[in-house]
Amino acid sequence: MNRTRSQALFERAQKVIVGGVNSPVRAFRAVGGEPPFIKRAQGSRLFDEDDNEYIDYVGTWGPAILGHADAEVVAAVQNTVASGLSFGAPTGLEVKLAEAVIEAYPSVELLRCVSSGTEATMSAIRVARGYTGRDVLIKFEGCYHGHADHLLVKAGSGLATFGEPDSAGVPEGVARTTLTLGYNDMSGLEALFEDRGEEIAAVIVEPVAGNMGCILPREGFLEAIVALCKKHGAVSIFDEVMCGFRVARGGAQERYGVQPDLTALGKIVGGGMPLAVYGGRREIMEKIAPLGPVYQAGTLSGNPAAVVAGLTTLRRLDAPLYQRLEARGQQLETGLCSAAADAGLTACVQRVGSMITLFFGAGPIDNFADSAACDGDIFTRFHRGLLERGVYWPPSRYEAAFISGAHSEDDIAQTIAAARAALGA
Numbered sequence: 001m002n003r004t005r006s007q008a009l010f011e012r013a014q015k016v017i018v019g020g021v022n023s024p025v026r027a028f029r030a031v032g033g034e035p036p037f038i039k040r041a042q043g044s045r046l047f048d049e050d051d052n053e054y055i056d057y058v059g060t061w062g063p064a065i066l067g068h069a070d071a072e073v074v075a076a077v078q079n080t081v082a083s084g085l086s087f088g089a090p091t092g093l094e095v096k097l098a099e100a101v102i103e104a105y106p107s108v109e110l111l112r113c114v115s116s117g118t119e120a121t122m123s124a125i126r127v128a129r130g131y132t133g134r135d136v137l138i139k140f141e142g143c144y145h146g147h148a149d150h151l152l153v154k155a156g157s158g159l160a161t162f163g164e165p166d167s168a169g170v171p172e173g174v175a176r177t178t179l180t181l182g183y184n185d186m187s188g189l190e191a192l193f194e195d196r197g198e199e200i201a202a203v204i205v206e207p208v209a210g211n212m213g214c215i216l217p218r219e220g221f222l223e224a225i226v227a228l229c230k231k232h233g234a235v236s237i238f239d240e241v242m243c244g245f246r247v248a249r250g251g252a253q254e255r256y257g258v259q260p261d262l263t264a265l266g267k268i269v270g271g272g273m274p275l276a277v278y279g280g281r282r283e284i285m286e287k288i289a290p291l292g293p294v295y296q297a298g299t300l301s302g303n304p305a306a307v308v309a310g311l312t313t314l315r316r317l318d319a320p321l322y323q324r325l326e327a328r329g330q331q332l333e334t335g336l337c338s339a340a341a342d343a344g345l346t347a348c349v350q351r352v353g354s355m356i357t358l359f360f361g362a363g364p365i366d367n368f369a370d371s372a373a374c375d376g377d378i379f380t381r382f383h384r385g386l387l388e389r390g391v392y393w394p395p396s397r398y399e400a401a402f403i404s405g406a407h408s409e410d411d412i413a414q415t416i417a418a419a420r421a422a423l424g425a
């Protein structure tokens with residue numbers, strides 16, 4: 001595949017942008033290659049600067065559930081921006097979006113719009129601390145909740161990808177307020193609450209983890225988090241930035257029937273634009289300014305172009321779409337399992353709806369240690385082989401892949417054929 005233009009752009013980019021990219025995983029360093037520079041995207045496809053075409057499974061890291069450049073979403077954004085890009089004042093669109101989110105997430109009684117998933121989780125934790133008057137936060141190893149200081153402790157996503165789960169630049173005192181446990185470690189959680197329950201402000205979790213590959217909550221794990229928080233006066237926070245509106249319209253909390261105190265949403269809720277949401281129990285959310293003493297604000301919060309992209313996307317998330325995503329997910333899962341088995345590899349596929357990971361290790365993969373023990377060299381071979389065959393898979397073994405409503409049966413069949421060739425099946 002010729003990528004001369006992308007290579008030239010990457011060379012220029014590295015002189016002026018850190019690592020040539022505006023978010024670390026995009027640099028493709030973990031898979032030893034150079035990133036194609038993307039010119040446009042349509043449906044299930046990406047097109048790079050050299051006019052190479054790829055079937056896309058990154059989906060702009062989650063938001064593109066309808067596929068790229070969906071005509072209705074694009075038209076809604078175009079109509080809205082014609083009336084102004086940003087007002088820094090309330091709009092009717094924000095009210096409609098809030099109502100749509102609350103309808104899909106009954107645990108959310110009151111919410112706030114912000115501009116990124118990082119802001120949503122960071123603000124949810126601040127309000128949990130303000131509400132409880134406590135400092136300690138529990139997170140699970142390999143979960144990634146954005147790049148706020150207290151969350152860059154044993155984190156997944158880019159930090160796991162580059163082997164530095166704790167970021168430099170985080171004050172020791174801040175890091176010390178974050179305690180970590182293995183994902184799915186219910187007895188560890190119970191013991192920690194027994195030991196330090198009175199100090200714990202909140203437990204934050206990706207209820208379906210996607211930043212250490214796709215890892216499912218074991219039966220009872222989410223329920224244990226919510227129950228222990230309740231028992232000890234702490235706040236349970238589901239970070240559904242990735243799995244919200246993805247694994248079901250009402251996210252993991254609908255799929256598994258568990259209601260947290262607070263929820264963070266991002267990615268799909270903004271329809272591909274910079275928008276995220278945090279919300280939950282009224283009593284907690286009423287602690288936020290101007291109703292209460294916890295401060296949080298943003299010039300572009302509730303930006304009309306972002307809100308209309310999100311609202312138009314949410315209106316399209318109906319039962320037939322989720323059935324279609326499930327069918328395509330099943331097709332891909334079956335094909336990848338056979339490809340790995342026919343290549344004589346130890347591997348397992350973990351999937352919730354349209355969120356999927358092929359792990360090169362024996363399953364089940366229940367936590368970060370299991371995920372890290374999988375074979376990174378085979379993943380690199382798999383990734384490069386796919387890319388050369390026109391399939392754009394996440395460039396890190398710790399990032400989940402996403403299927404969109406625009407992926408056809410034929411797209412999936414082509415992907416499976418490429419995977420078979422890449423693995424030598």
Ligand code: HOZ
Binds near residue numbers: 025399
């Ligand atoms: N943190 C994102 C993946 N989990 C990466 C975002 C990006 O590079 O765009």
